[in-house]
Amino acid sequence: MLTKAPRGTKDVLPSESYKWQYVENLMREICEFYGYKEIRTPGFEHTELFLRGVGESTDIVRKEMYTFNDRSGRSITLKAEGTSPAVRAFIEHGLYAETQPTKLYYITPVYRYEKPQAGRLREHHQFGVEIFGAKSASADAEVISIAMTLLKKLGLNNLELRINSVGCPVCRKNYNKVLKEFLKEHLDELCDDCKVRYEVNPLRVLDCKVESCRRVTGEAPLITDYLCDDCRNHFEELKKYLDAMGYDYIVDPRIVRGLDYYTKTAFEIISKDIGAQGTVCGGGRYDGLIEECGGPSMPGVGFGMGIERLLLTLEQNGIEIPKPEGPDLFIAYIGDEAKLFTFTLANKLRFNGLKVEIDHMERSLKAQMKYANKLNAKFAVVIGEEELESKKVKLKNMATGEETEILIDEIEKAIKN
RNA sequence: GUGGAUAUAGUUCAGGUGGCAAGAACGCCAGAUUGUGGCUCUGGAGGUCGUGGGUUCAAGUCCCACUAUCCACCCCA
Numbered sequence: 135m136l137t138k139a140p141r142g143t144k145d146v147l148p149s150e151s152y153k154w155q156y157v158e159n160l161m162r163e164i165c166e167f168y169g170y171k172e173i174r175t176p177g178f179e180h181t182e183l184f185l186r187g188v189g190e191s192t193d194i195v196r197k198e199m200y201t202f203n204d205r206s207g208r209s210i211t212l213k214a215e216g217t218s219p220a221v222r223a224f225i226e227h228g229l230y231a232e233t234q235p236t237k238l239y240y241i242t243p244v245y246r247y248e249k250p251q252a253g254r255l256r257e258h259h260q261f262g263v264e265i266f267g268a269k270s271a272s273a274d275a276e277v278i279s280i281a282m283t284l285l286k287k288l289g290l291n292n293l294e295l296r297i298n299s300v301g302c303p304v305c306r307k308n309y310n311k312v313l314k315e316f317l318k319e320h321l322d323e324l325c326d327d328c329k330v331r332y333e334v335n336p337l338r339v340l341d342c343k344v345e346s347c348r349r350v351t352g353e354a355p356l357i358t359d360y361l362c363d364d365c366r367n368h369f370e371e372l373k374k375y376l377d378a379m380g381y382d383y384i385v386d387p388r389i390v391r392g393l394d395y396y397t398k399t400a401f402e403i404i405s406k407d408i409g410a411q412g413t414v415c416g417g418g419r420y421d422g423l424i425e426e427c428g429g430p431s432m433p434g435v436g437f438g439m440g441i442e443r444l445l446l447t448l449e450q451n452g453i454e455i456p457k458p459e460g461p462d463l464f465i466a467y468i469g470d471e472a473k474l475f476t477f478t479l480a481n482k483l484r485f486n487g488l489k490v491e492i493d494h495m496e497r498s499l500k501a502q503m504k505y506a507n508k509l510n511a512k513f514a515v516v517i518g519e520e521e522l523e524s525k526k527v528k529l530k531n532m533a534t535g536e537e538t539e540i541l542i543d544e545i546e547k548a549i550k551n
Numbered sequence: 552g553u554g555g556a557u558a559u560a561g562u563u564c565a566g567g568u569g570g571c572a573a574g575a576a577c578g579c580c581a582g583a584u585u586g587u588g589g590c591u592c593u594g595g596a597g598g599u600c601g602u603g604g605g606u607u608c609a610a611g612u613c614c615c616a617c618u619a620u621c622c623a624c625c626c627c628a
Contacts, residue, residue, distance in 0.1 A: 138619075216628095254627070411627070498581095
């Protein structure tokens with residue numbers, strides 16, 4: 135146990151971390167182009183935020199949160215989701231009083247007590263984007279296009295964008311009634327889970343995977359046929375924007391997000407290559423959330439993207455992320471006097487912008503050269519008594535093996551050319 | 552929470568019906584004449600065979616329990 139990471143957590147070792155850095159940098163860069171600024175919120179929140187934000191009936195709240203009392207007896211919950219904390223900060227700091235919309239992004243760990251499997255962890259990482267204050271469908275479309283742009287820039291083009299509208303409290307209530315009446319007729323054909331869903335949240339019967347349930351729901355009334363004018367117009371608008379950008383998408387009335395706060399737009403981006411947990415990105419509109427959390431009545435849209443799942447998808451599609459380059463220069467030394475000289479020379483060159491490595495393992499000269507090769511150094515020099523005396527070194531190009539004699543003072547210039 | 556599979560060197564894996572002083576490949580380290588890498592060759596280090604019980608003259612190999620990992624359900628990113 136002592137030397138084992140807790141269940142559902144993963145170390146990111148140097149052999150992987152460069153991939154994380156690559157995709158995270160790309161996320162930040164894209165957000166910059168879209169004018170979304172980073173927000174960082176705490177790793178934990180007051181439990182009530184998630185109760186209120188995510189919804190008390192959701193699985194996340196009922197059985198997946200890491201909740202504990204701190205030493206003063208406050209109920210604390212590790213960040214279970216990204217949107218509510220962003221909303222909380224938006225309200226707490228009065229950002230709603232500034233010019234709108236407020237466009238935010240974050241890259242953060244998320245904690246949920248789940249049973250680990252492919253693409254599902256207890257600590258996972260999300261890239262999230264939120265836009266507060268904009269009710270226009272162009273905001274929904276912009277948020278979706280951030281996700282799509284990221285995927286495209288990574289070379290991923292076989293993921294599926296699925297969209298739906300889950301309506302507003304008014305039309306959803308209406309639809310719920312219709313759906314419930316329909317399901318009531320077929321209650322005996324549904325699986326046991328769905329009999330419970332029928333009571334708690336009938337919408338979720340729609341995405342049940344059990345064959346018999348699918349047969350029933352195939353005939354079920356669709357929410358998209360029951361939207362109120364406002365919701366239907368919004369959905370049509372969104373599709374117009376998506377069409378204009380040339381995105382392929384599927385309207386999937388079965389999409390039901392597991393968080394209570396969604397209204398109107400709900401969408402998912404799905405990979406078929408990473409096992410049963412294929413939702414790489416999920417999001418939607420939440421026009422009631424900010425008010426629900428104690429803020430002004432303001433709309434919002436956003437998404438969360440699972441970084442682990444994104445990386446899995448890249449791997450499954452054979453997309454290679456560029457490996458970090460080796461050092462510009464490896465300086466090998468012979469003898470203690472040369473080591474001291476080498477050490478300070480390396481430091482100076484690094485300060486001036488070269489990536490320089492030296493040996494710390496008392497290696498022989500030959501072993502230092504092997505090491506330089508292994509590190510993928512571009513150039514190498516050897517410094518011993520002769521070089522200390524003459525102030526000259528042979529700069530070796532490790533790719534070609536070619537050596538040129540130059541002054542030690544000329545190393546920086548020679549490599550930079 | 553339910554179900555299935557698996558657990559042998561740093562890594563990926565071999566080890567029919569119980570008899571190993573436990574192997575391979577890759578990786579790691581060191582050498583192949585004197586101050587220079589990549590290829591090749593030689594040698595070396597490294598394993599409580601997940602943990603704890605049990606059966607047996609004898610268990611990595613059979614039985615039980617526990618733990619962990621993987622996969623699926625559920626749910627979600």
